[in-house]
Amino acid sequence: MTIRPYEIEDAADCVEMANEDDTTGLTTVEDFLHRDKTRSKELFFQRFVVAEGGRTVGFASVFNGDWSASPDSYYTRALVRKSDRSRGYGRALADQVEAVLAERKAQEVRTFLKEHDERSVRFAERRGFAVEQRVTRSQIELEQFDPNEFAEWLGYADKAGVRIMTYAELAHDPDRARKAHAMHDAGMMDVPTGDAVAEVPFDRYKKTVLGSPHFDERTLFLAVDPDGDYVGYTQLWGSNLPAKMHTGLTAVARSHRGKGLAKALKVAALAHAKSIGIKIVDTENDETNARMLAVNWKLGFQAFETDLFMVKKGEI
Ligand SMILES: CC(C)(COP(=O)(O)OP(=O)(O)OC[C@H]1O[C@@H](n2cnc3c(N)ncnc32)[C@H](O)[C@@H]1OP(=O)(O)O)[C@@H](O)C(=O)NCCC(=O)NCCS
Incomplete structure (x- = not known):
């Protein structure tokens, strides 16, 4: 070899x-x-x-x-x-x-594996890695999802005084990229992770999110307040499978949490995905992210596997 x-x-x-x-x-x-x-x-x-x-x-x-x-x-x-x-x-x-x-x-090294790949998990354990974070992967079959059943959820946006618009619909806003980036960054800081997360500079956001071959302006949804500020964010990524999309970050500004905005954003995103012929949307969430998981289970997402994030600390 x-x-x-x-x-x-x-x-x-x-x-x-x-x-x-x-x-x-x-x-x-x-x-x-x-x-x-x-x-x-x-x-x-x-x-x-x-x-x-x-x-x-x-x-x-x-x-x-x-x-x-x-x-x-x-x-x-x-x-x-x-x-x-x-x-x-x-x-x-x-x-x-x-x-x-x-x-x-x-001083610190992390790896990630599928929980059901037991041989690989044991291999990592033998080399000094221990489980730090468990991430649930789930998916929804859109044939089972009826947006009409969630009309009340869409109404939470009105009640909170915000409009849900796609990045494409915000083309008239010269600051849309910077505002989307700011909302993305603020949300990322609050996503539970093992490793401490750094801010993503604007240039990198432009390259890795807006410039990705799987980015679609029509599937980045923003909650826009009356001043034109973005207070909520959810994104569906295109995939290489024709009828499948992947959920990216969902986040609501701290000032606007608990008002049903995550629910409204996700219903808007799934309804759009269904309308363009998407059959499956998948996502992954830290097992402790009770709020996000509560929303996903109510929408009809079903868990199918668990990813393990494993860490080894100290001198390697
Ligand atoms: C997760 C997040 C997007 C939720 O936004 P939000 O606008 O506050 O969510 P909503 O108000 O639409 O709904 C929250 C639901 O969680 C429930 N909930 C809140 N705290 C909960 C808890 N500790 N355990 C279980 N459910 C809880 C609420 O009751 C509500 O459901 P209900 O109204 O049917 O009871 C927001 O907390 C956030 O931005 N977090 C940081 C980013 C993140 O972790 N994103 C997810 C990973 S991509």
Whole structure:
């Protein structure tokens, strides 16, 4: 076996392995390269591949999270092709990652896995990782969702004195990008996570959200107050599956919480998705995010799996 630095020609193999691991979505080489291209250059990032007889059988990345507040906090993810597991490739990749982390005197490293992938969870535990956060993944089949049953929820926007508008409908507002960014940033700070989250600078928001190949102006919904300020946000991302969308951030300004705005925003988003022929919308939420989960369960989302975020702290 050889372990060598990743090269752009390895992208297709990596994407194949990623899709094998997460069967609920579909990543493309274009997505993979876009994520690499828009990663902050000043943050640490390395990727290795492991090959056997000229065949790529696994890869691992080790990096600072773009979203992380601390430069000493690292993330890692290793994937080995399913047909090539239990042959020592994962161990070799993990050794390589640990050597990099030790050299950088990393104090904290996180990884994420599917709870049902018990072998991989045990592998991470043996290497010193412990579960820090559990994230529920759920989805709604829009054939079962009748927007008329939620007319009262849409009415919460009127009652709170706000209008729900899409980013496309706000094209007349010269500040729409900055205001959407401000609402996004404020919301992200309050999403429960293990790692401390940093503000996302406007330029990065423009590149990674507004500039994403999956961004659609008609599926970013904002709650607009009478002064034209944005006090609520929910987004549906396009996917590579024709009838599926993924929920991005949902957030309501602290001043406007508890008035039903998350409910109104999500009904508007799901009703639109259904009207354009989308069949499934999925989402993921920290298991402790009681407010968001309460809204999702009432809408009809059904849990289907759990992601584990695992952490190893101290000198690696
Ligand atoms: C989650 C969030 C969007 C909810 O916004 P909101 O406008 O306050 O939500 P709503 O008023 O529409 O509805 C909240 C629901 O949660 C329920 N709720 C509130 N606290 C709760 C708790 N501790 N346990 C269970 N349910 C709770 C409310 O009762 C309400 O449901 P009900 O009216 O049917 O009883 C908001 O708290 C937020 O911006 N959080 C930070 C960002 C975040 O975590 N987003 C989710 C991840 S993407």
